[in-house]
Amino acid sequence: MSVVTKKTSMIFFSNARDQYSHRVRMVLAEKGVTVDIIDVDPSNMPESLAEINPYNTVPTLLDRELVLYQSTVIMEYLDERFPHPPLLPVYPVARAQSRLLIHRIEKDWSGKVDLLMAGKGREAALTKARKELRESLLSIAPIFAEKPYFMSSEFSLVDCCFAPILWRLPELDIKLPERSTKAMHKYMQTIFERDSFVASLSETELDMRE
Numbered sequence: 001m002s003v004v005t006k007k008t009s010m011i012f013f014s015n016a017r018d019q020y021s022h023r024v025r026m027v028l029a030e031k032g033v034t035v036d037i038i039d040v041d042p043s044n045m046p047e048s049l050a051e052i053n054p055y056n057t058v059p060t061l062l063d064r065e066l067v068l069y070q071s072t073v074i075m076e077y078l079d080e081r082f083p084h085p086p087l088l089p090v091y092p093v094a095r096a097q098s099r100l101l102i103h104r105i106e107k108d109w110s111g112k113v114d115l116l117m118a119g120k121g122r123e124a125a126l127t128k129a130r131k132e133l134r135e136s137l138l139s140i141a142p143i144f145a146e147k148p149y150f151m152s153s154e155f156s157l158v159d160c161c162f163a164p165i166l167w168r169l170p171e172l173d174i175k176l177p178e179r180s181t182k183a184m185h186k187y188m189q190t191i192f193e194r195d196s197f198v199a200s201l202s203e204t205e206l207d208m209r210e
Contacts, residue, residue, distance in 0.1 A: 010035040011062040013049050015042055016202035019113055020071040021059040022164035027075045027157070029196035031082040039202070072102060075157050087157045101151065101158045105165070108136060113165055116172045134174050137184070141176070144183035148190065155194070163191045167201075171208045 012028065014021040016039045028035050040046060040058050050056045052067045061068045061077070068074045079087045089095050112129040115121065143151060150158045166188050169176070178185050191197055 009064060012037045013040050013058045013060040015040055015058045016204040019164040022200060023071050023160050024059045024074050025200040026160040026196060027078045029199040031078060033082060075160060098156055098158050102161050105161045109133060109165055113168060130174060137176060141181040141184040144187045159191060163197060168208060
């Protein structure tokens with residue numbers, strides 16, 4: 001699969017370790033957008049970011065005079081601005097269903113990933129989050145036997161939200177038994193070998209699976 005390059009004048013403020021920044025980098029790579037990526041140290045935010053984003057957070061996308069923050073807003077903007085390949089379904093019902101899946105990913109899993117990646121707090125809370133995340137992933141593993149992507153025949157923004165979580169499992173000290181999650185492991189292999197996913201990885205993320 002080839003990634004087509006398009007000329008643009010975008011700047012993307014990204015955290016090399018953050019799942020939300022990773023999502024957006026996947027979309028940028030999938031669309032073949034030329035972008036200047038600025039890796040931000042969350043403990044030492046650049047003044048230039050605070051000047052354009054009142055929350056001083058990443059991910060933040062600067063597209064000429066337009067400033068966007070919040071990963072799902074950025075991803076949908078990129079999908080509309082660069083319509084090929086499309087990463088959301090055309091029909092309203094299917095688009096709404098995709099948005100609900102993204103909401104579920106954020107509500108059920110993303111917060112637990114954030115907690116575990118930070119590694120702060122009581123050990124009991126971390127153990128609980130790790131156990132709940134693992135069990136939840138195991139419960140949905142069978143659905144990947146039905147379609148090649150996350151409840152879809154086509155790669156979508158849902159996969160862009162889910163794949164960064166799966167990539168971080170070793171970092172979270174979570175192992176999924178391959179025997180009972182064969183379909184999910186096949187999905188992971190498919191996504192992780194995708195050109196855009198490989199291009200999206202930061203050096204920090206590459207180290208997570210070395």
